[in-house]
Amino acid sequence: MIGVNPEGDARAIFNATDIDKLTIPLWVFDADNSRVVWANQEACRLWQADSMEELCLRDLSADISSAVKERLQQYKNNTPDTDRTFHELWTLYPEGVARTYRIAICGHELPDGRMGLRIEALAESKEAPVQLRSAEALNHIKIGISLFDLAGEPLYSNVAAHKMYGSALPSLKQRFVKDSDYHFILSSIQESESASKICQVQTSEGKRWHELSIMRCFDGPTGKPAFMLSETDVTKLKEKEAKARYLAHFDLLTGLHNRNYVNSHYPAIIEDAIENEERQVIMVIDLDHFKSINETLGHSTGDALLRHVAKSLQRFFGKDAHIARLGGDEFVIVAPFTSSFLLDEQCQAILTAITTECHADGHLVNANASIGIALCPEHGTDLPTLLQHCDLALHDAKNCGRDTYRYYRPSLQKAAIAKRNLENDLLAAIERKEFRLFYQPRVDCQSQQVVSAEALIRWQHPQRGLISPGEFIEALEDTGLIHQVGDWLIEQVGLDQQFLQRNGHCFPISINISPKQFERSDFVRRLKMGLARSHCPAKYIEIEITESMLMGVGFDAKSVLIDLRREGFSIAVDDFGTGYSNLAYIQEYPISSLKVDRSFINMIEDQSSVVNLILSLCRLIGVTAVAEGVENVDQLAWLQMNHCDQYQGFFFSRPIPLDDMLTLLNSSHSSSMQHSIPDILDAEVIWA
Numbered sequence: 276m277i278g279v280n281p282e283g284d285a286r287a288i289f290n291a292t293d294i295d296k297l298t299i300p301l302w303v304f305d306a307d308n309s310r311v312v313w314a315n316q317e318a319c320r321l322w323q324a325d326s327m328e329e330l331c332l333r334d335l336s337a338d339i340s341s342a343v344k345e346r347l348q349q350y351k352n353n354t355p356d357t358d359r360t361f362h363e364l365w366t367l368y369p370e371g372v373a374r375t376y377r378i379a380i381c382g383h384e385l386p387d388g389r390m391g392l393r394i395e396a397l398a399e400s401k402e403a404p405v406q407l408r409s410a411e412a413l414n415h416i417k418i419g420i421s422l423f424d425l426a427g428e429p430l431y432s433n434v435a436a437h438k439m440y441g442s443a444l445p446s447l448k449q450r451f452v453k454d455s456d457y458h459f460i461l462s463s464i465q466e467s468e469s470a471s472k473i474c475q476v477q478t479s480e481g482k483r484w485h486e487l488s489i490m491r492c493f494d495g496p497t498g499k500p501a502f503m504l505s506e507t508d509v510t511k512l513k514e515k516e517a518k519a520r521y522l523a524h525f526d527l528l529t530g531l532h533n534r535n536y537v538n539s540h541y542p543a544i545i546e547d548a549i550e551n552e553e554r555q556v557i558m559v560i561d562l563d564h565f566k567s568i569n570e571t572l573g574h575s576t577g578d579a580l581l582r583h584v585a586k587s588l589q590r591f592f593g594k595d596a597h598i599a600r601l602g603g604d605e606f607v608i609v610a611p612f613t614s615s616f617l618l619d620e621q622c623q624a625i626l627t628a629i630t631t632e633c634h635a636d637g638h639l640v641n642a643n644a645s646i647g648i649a650l651c652p653e654h655g656t657d658l659p660t661l662l663q664h665c666d667l668a669l670h671d672a673k674n675c676g677r678d679t680y681r682y683y684r685p686s687l688q689k690a691a692i693a694k695r696n697l698e699n700d701l702l703a704a705i706e707r708k709e710f711r712l713f714y715q716p717r718v719d720c721q722s723q724q725v726v727s728a729e730a731l732i733r734w735q736h737p738q739r740g741l742i743s744p745g746e747f748i749e750a751l752e753d754t755g756l757i758h759q760v761g762d763w764l765i766e767q768v769g770l771d772q773q774f775l776q777r778n779g780h781c782f783p784i785s786i787n788i789s790p791k792q793f794e795r796s797d798f799v800r801r802l803k804m805g806l807a808r809s810h811c812p813a814k815y816i817e818i819e820i821t822e823s824m825l826m827g828v829g830f831d832a833k834s835v836l837i838d839l840r841r842e843g844f845s846i847a848v849d850d851f852g853t854g855y856s857n858l859a860y861i862q863e864y865p866i867s868s869l870k871v872d873r874s875f876i877n878m879i880e881d882q883s884s885v886v887n888l889i890l891s892l893c894r895l896i897g898v899t900a901v902a903e904g905v906e907n908v909d910q911l912a913w914l915q916m917n918h919c920d921q922y923q924g925f926f927f928s929r930p931i932p933l934d935d936m937l938t939l940l941n942s943s944h945s946s947s948m949q950h951s952i953p954d955i956l957d958a959e960v961i962w963a
């Protein structure tokens with residue numbers, strides 16, 4: 276159409292001959308192509324064109340501001356008929372110079388059937404630059420501005436509002452998704468000059484969240500009262516808000532409520548129940564050995580397992596309970612309490628549901644859990660107390676072998692307080708240097724010569740006297756103080772070994788290592804450093820570790836043992852027979868002695884075949900067999916007869932202080948007399 280016989284088209288468009296005589300610039304614009312398709316002489320003058328042909332060939336996109344361009348497109352879309360005329364103040368840029376005009380626009384069908392625009396530039400406006408600028412600004416701003424009459428029918432919408440609602444220009448009421456929001460806005464504006472609300476509106480892009488602000492005003496041209504609505508799209512903000520709210524209160528992995536939610540909402544749930552005199556049960560559920568599942572099967576399996584547990588709990592309780600994940604592998608449930616009988620059944624059922632085989636991330640996982648229970652109001656009336664009591668009960672369940680449930684009882688609290696006091700006392704004990712080392716000789720079964728000694732720790736308590744390790748090792752481990760004590764111990768053992776050596780008794784001393792020490796990456800380094808301070812060579816130190824430590828999951832026990840060996844330490848497996856009894860690794864690991872647990876020696880009559888098997892194994896792989904807890908001559912006789920290498924026990928000596936040890940060693944002649952054993956034949960009679 277462009278440039279094709281424009282004069283002929285103009286006649287076709289207007290059917291008038293004297294149109295060129297008009298003093299008003301008038302042109303027909305093809306908004307799709309930003310080109311004039313017809314212009315009268317005044318229009319050519321306005322655009323500073325020599326002729327209409329020249330004007331029609333111009334691409335006007337550069338001469339029209341982007342706001343006007345958008346506006347033209349809207350007019351084109353909004354004026355399918357030619358009846359409506361719009362008036363506006365415009366800035367045009369003929370030949371790059373800004374000029375202002377009062378523009379009248381109406382639709383005009385182009386010869387090819389598309390909708391064009393007939394534009395009259397009524398008069399060059401000189402009087403209202405501010406008005407003009409504000410009109411321009413209105414078209415530029417991203418805030419949607421619309422004017423409505425009092426019935427809510429649209430009078431005007433700026434470019435942004437047009438973009439929001441398209442060409443249909445809905446009424447005020449039609450814009451709201453919820454009628455209640457519309458009525459709120461209406462009633463608010465009745466009561467005051469303005470109102471605002473964030474609500475959902477029905478835009479051309481679907482439902483969006485808008486921040487609406489409405490105020491009373493007057494329609495300029497008619498002077499009638501009207502509403503001015505300004506609106507901003509806050510959907511993204513709303514979504515972010517909703518996500519933040521979700522993240523704040525929900526656990527992403529399981530979809531259950533999280534600890535935050537528990538802390539902020541559960542107190543009210545508990546308060547309400549107390550007010551309504553309803554009893555509640557609070558359960559804390561913790562998976563058993565979750566850490567090792569995570570470490571051996573991977574974190575995605577761990578995650579899948581947690582989801583399985585969450586689903587099991589939801590399925591089990593339905594809507595009757597509040598279920599949340601407190602973090603890690605810990606869940607909390609608050610539910611109405613009916614009877615202990617029912618609760619016992621419920622707990623059993625939960626444990627069974629969790630234990631039920633779970634296919635997690637391609638693995639078949641068999642998980643167990645322990646449950647700690649507190650009742651409200653009996654065991655507490657506020658969330659922190661109830662949760663603390665659940666934790667104590669849970670700890671009790673774990674101590675009772677796991678895969679079980681336990682109720683809170685006041686004695687647990689007492690034990691917990693005692694433990695806390697003990698932990699504080701231990702800290703003071705380190706400062707006051709109250710730990711002592713006792714030594715128990717290790718003796719050659721045949722020659723009765725002391726060949727080694729085991730260092731056993733004692734606590735010289737200022738009030739309670741000598742305390743044995745069974746009472747405080749666990750607390751040292753729990754508080755992490757074991758590392759500090761371990762540093763002291765290795766140095767002291769080194770010094771004591773050197774002391775004995777100077778006194779003519781040179782043999783290795785063994786020390787006990789707790790799993791917490793063994794699993795630390797700096798274990799071997801600390802040991803070396805402590806020993807270096809005593810100037811004792813590592814070949815005089817044997818490290819005693821238990822079977823379960825050898826099997827340690829999540830870290831490479833074998834490489835630690837190899838490191839130890841490389842440094843010169845020898846290694847003994849302590850309490851042998853009580854752990855996993857996996858004999859395969861014994862051969863594989865660099866172990867020098869195997870200490871048969873006291874329980875076997877204690878019942879050697881019943882266990883003789885087991886002990887014999889262990890002794891054979893030791894002989895087979897060239898490891899020194901040491902019998903622990905030998906208390907009487909019969910036991911020793913049996914061990915001698917069955918070729919056990921060494922023994923330790925009250926029969927030869929209890930653990931004793933270093934000075935006593937020296938005395939014992941110095942009087943070895945008399946002690947060997949004292950510990951002389953019966954004739955081997957008698958022993959055979961006893962154990963035949």
Ligand code: C2E
Pocket residue numbers: 715730731732743744745748764787788789849850873903904905906923924925926930
């Ligand atoms: P353990 O390593 O098995 O040590 C042997 C324990 O058996 C010692 O108890 C010892 O007194 C006792 N015992 C020795 N012979 C006999 C006997 O003939 N009959 C009876 N009934 N008992 C006997 P103790 O000294 O009370 O130590 C208990 C446990 O505490 C030790 O068992 C060891 O696991 C741990 N322990 C001791 N000292 C340390 C230490 O320095 N560090 C660490 N981590 N643990 C230690």
Ligand code: CA
Pocket residue numbers: 729787819849
């Ligand atoms: Ca030991």
Ligand code: CA
Pocket residue numbers: 849850870872873903
């Ligand atoms: Ca032992």
